[in-house]
Amino acid sequence: MEFKLNKIEDWQKVVDEILPQLQHNIFLLKGNLGAGKTTFTQFLLKKLGSNDEVSSPTYAIVNEYHSPKGKIFHFDLYRMKNIDEVYDIGMEEYLDNAFLCIIEWPEIYEEELADFPHHEMKIENLGDERVIIFK
Template sequence: MNFSINNLTEWDNVVKKIIPEIKYPILLLKGNLGAGKTTFSQFLMKELGSKDEISSPTYSIVNEYDTPKGKVFHFDLYRLKSVEEAYDFGIEEYLDNCYLSIIEWPEIYMDELEGYDYHKISINNTESGREIEFN
């Protein structure tokens, strides 16, 4: 699925179309700094019924949110220098015990995801807005 958006309010429509397609408990978010990964997550969590305040997990590495369907863990692996750091904070335990894990900057952990089913969203800035690809 591909989407083009030109303003903030259009994220809501993207999220409403993506949610019914989520079949796996891991959602990888790829995109440059400022592309909208956390903004997408905010709209997603709102649509999933979370009442929590959604923020970037850049410094905490992982944020936990409650939804009617269960726990959602939101990771930002940007600052990790090695995959061992992911193991040190117990990423596997999180991935195995939630409704959904959203992982921003998943590149350092990609080899470890072999054997897991996941979705990937790529968000790219354009001159007029953003291009989003969900698969």
């Protein structure tokens, strides 16, 4: 699926169309700084019924949210220097115990996820417009 966004409210349409397609509990978010990864996550969690305040997990590495369907973990692996650091935070346990794991900057861990069914969203920031590709 591909989307083009011109304003922040357009994220709602993206979430509305993607949510019925979610079949896996791992969701990779790719995009440059400021592309809208956390903004998308805010819209998604609201649609999932979470009342938690969603913020970027840049410094915490992982934020935990609650929804009627279960726990949602939101990761930011941007500052991880190697795969051992990802294992050190207990990534496998999070993946096993979550309704949904949203992983920003997943590249360092992507090879390990090759055998796990997951979704991926790429967000390209083109200035006034964002192009989103979901698979």
